[in-house]
Amino acid sequence: MTSYKPLVTEDAGKERAREWAREVTVSDSFPLDVLEDVAPEEIPSAFRPDIEAQFNGTGREAACLKDAEATGSIRRCRCRMEWAWCAFFLCGLVILLAGALADSASKMLEEVEVRAELRAEIEGADSTTMTTSRASSTSSTRRASSTTTPAVVTPAYFVTLDTEGTPLVTKAGAPFEVFNLGMGRTWDGFKTKFEFLLPFLENRAESDLIVFMDGADVFWGGCDMEQFFRSYHEIVNRSKAPIVISAEIACGEQKCWKVPKVPSWADDMSHQNLGGGFWAGYVAPDGCRNTCCPCRKPPAVMFLNSGFMIGPMGxxxxxxxxxxxxxxxxxxxGDQSVIAHYWFHEGRSKITLDYAGELCLTMSDLQPSALFNLTHHGHIWNKAFGRKQCFIHGNGRSRGPMWDLLGSFARSPYGKRYLKIFAKKEDNVTQTEKEMKTLKKSSE
Incomplete structure (x- = not known):
């Protein structure tokens, strides 16, 4: 069979098409691609049945050919055929676009649902509001053995101080806005913490809550916001102290002999004997061996750590x-010794500690693998107390294991779900994981 070149539309191509139309033999299948510029009378009549046979199949093309013969041009017939194919192509394109739009709409809907769920978690059962610069959260009624905490809606500000960039709590995906008072400023020793924090406190309502945390090693474990604020109000209700500061198992920067024993209300609230050896099974293999920062015997989470605190602004x-x-x-x-001194001498009635790590568990000398599991939803589950963990402070000798835990958490469904978008080159999970590995190596 004669092979034909692709259709050309120049004048020379038109003439060549006519020549091919006259030279073909009956045994050839007439080339449809040369018909575009050939008038019907130039096509040998012997080939018209062959052409019609090629057009047979749908009936539409045969009718098109007859119409073309009547109008004196095959081009119109081909154009109609091409429009049919174009229509088919356009239909396919429309279907693809519709699918893409549906997928995009589905993702948008999912994002809306996630945001709604986040807002529900943050606002709690009583539905308060949260803006970009201010998180309002709910504390609801919780029954204790002999006390009941009233439902209170309290505006809360989450604040940190990180002069080196985005704080860890934001990178690891906390579902609330965080004020970073150190952004673009210079760190000049631990006194800087008080110097930056005081102006912020003086410009807020005294009754509003502030949640202050270290910037480099505190992250959110995934508990419900309602649980977090409910726990705070119950601690305040039981202890009668408005400020709750995190506690750790090792004594550092404070006069250890002045530290009070674990109060009975903490045992009642946690349903554990926190001062009677409960923590012994959770001490790291090399924990409680530092003579400069000793643990009590038996070990107990009872020493003040200033890396996390919550209380009224005033x-x-x-x-x-x-x-x-x-x-x-x-x-x-540093600042911890100053706050401990204030606790011992000025603010005994104003300060209590988070003895069970309800709000923030400070990890130095403790073993994360013994304390925590990742749930199938990716939340960090506190095995010791059977609850989702709120904040985790990976300080001191727990820094290396903490980065392992955080790496697993950030790759979990929960961590990915709440992973924040942060500035420039830090704007992806891969970069975050690289930073984790770098910081882990530097801490070892």
Whole structure:
């Protein structure tokens, strides 16, 4: 069979098409691609049945050919055929676009649902509001053995101080906005914490809550926001102290002999004997061996750690103001020694500790693998107390294991779901994991 070149539309191509139309033999199948510029009378009549046979199949093409013969041009017939194919192509394109739009709409709907769920978690059962600069959360009624915490809606500000970039709590996907008071500023020792924090406290309502955390090693474990604020209000209700500061198992930057024993209300609230050896099974293999920062025997989470605190603006402001005024006088190493001094001498009635890690579990000398599991939803589950963990502070000798835990958490469904988008080159999970590995190596 004669092979034919593709159709050309130049004048020379038209003439060549006519020549091919006259030269073909009956045994050839007439080339449809040369018909575009050939008038019907130029096609040998012997080939018209062959052409019709090629057009047979749908009936539409045969009718098109007859119409073309009547109008004197095959081009119109081909154009109609091409339009049919174009229509088919356009239909396919429309279907693809519709599918893409449906998929996009589905993703948007899923995002809306996630945001709604986040807002529900943050606002709690009583539905308060949260803006970009301010998180309002709910504390609801919780029954204790002999006390009941009233439902209270309290505006809360989550605050940190990280002069080196995005704080860890944001990178790891906390479902709330965080004020970073250190952004674009210079760190000049631990006194800086009080200097940056005081102006913020002086410009807020005294009754509003502030949740302050270290920027480099505190992250959110995934508990419900309602649980977090409910726990805070129950601790306050039982202890009668408005400020709750995190506690750790090792004594550092404080006069260890002045630290009070674990109060009975903490045992009642946690349903555990927190001061009687409960924590012994959760100490890291190399934990509690530092003579500079000893543990009690039996070990107990009972020593103040200033990496996390929560309380009303007015009470925290009084503590920070006192600490700033007396910093040079009482500091032995950093801000923790100053706050511990304030606790012992000025604010005994204003401060209590988070003895069970209900709000934030400070991990130095503890073993994350013994304490935590990742649930199938990706939340960090506290095996010791049978609950989702709220904040985790991977300080001191727990820093390496903490990065392992955080790496697993960030890759989990929950961590990916709440992973925040943050600026420039840090704007992806891969970069975050690289930073985790780098920081882990530097801490070892």
């Amino acid at each position: 009470d925290i402001r009084d503590m920070v103001k006192w600490s700033l005024e007396h910093y040079d006088e009482v500091s032995t190493l």
